[in-house]
Amino acid sequence: MLTIAMPKGRIFEEALELLRKAGYALPPEFVESRKLMIDIPEEEMRFILAKPMDVVTYVEHGVADLGIAGKDVLLEEERDVYELLDLRISQCRLAVAGLPNSRLNDIAPRVATKYPNVASSYFREQGEQVEIIPLNGSIELAPLIGLADRIVDIVSTGRTLKENGLVEFETIANVTSRLIVNPVSYRMKDEKIDELVERLAAVIANEEKAVL
Ligand SMILES: Nc1ncnc2c1ncn2[C@@H]1O[C@H](COP(=O)(O)OP(=O)(O)OP(=O)(O)O)[C@@H](O)[C@H]1O
């Protein structure tokens, strides 16, 4: 039996589609129900549905063998899990943004973000000492209301920045979702896990070919 932690929210449907294309028979119950733990005995699989930021916690503790998480979360959390496969879904980037023509306040520049570790490392590497202001969402609001000089957040289409009159200054990292595994699970269930990885990798390779 493989237990897989799936992120609720925007990655979920794309991840589900990938698994279905890889030949796993996942019932409609998945999308419709409010159940958080779903067993698929025919596939010898159990799915648990978690918040995207929490998937790594379930996998690190070994209560899930595998999980699907954004590279943004993996960079922020730096947990003891292995990254097995780039699923190439939910593409976006982690970027620094702010009001146009604004300079970093010399005395105590403030950076609002949902990614405090990524943001601190980035500004440390730039030689800038900043105060990190952790927020949980609507990060783009912070520069508008005077809470922060810069934000570090996800940019995808750029629409949220544009509609709030903000500009992107730097890309910190390109982000896609990854298949992650608990190191002990990988040793104990390597055959089943390798089979899943191969089937998913074949679907991804096929889709890339279709785009070219
Ligand atoms: N606008 C976006 N476009 C594409 N991918 C995104 C976008 N925003 C986030 N992502 C990716 O999807 C993952 C999950 O994002 P989602 O917004 O579903 O979760 P969340 O904001 O952590 O959850 P919640 O809003 O429920 O607190 C992120 O970790 C990131 O990898």
Ligand SMILES: O=P(O)(O)OC[C@H]1O[C@H](OP(=O)(O)OP(=O)(O)O)[C@H](O)[C@@H]1O
């Ligand atoms: O470049 P865009 O295509 O506009 O996408 C970027 C936006 O998407 C995410 O927000 P989300 O919708 O998850 O809302 P929240 O984080 O503010 O809750 C991210 O935090 C940005 O605000």
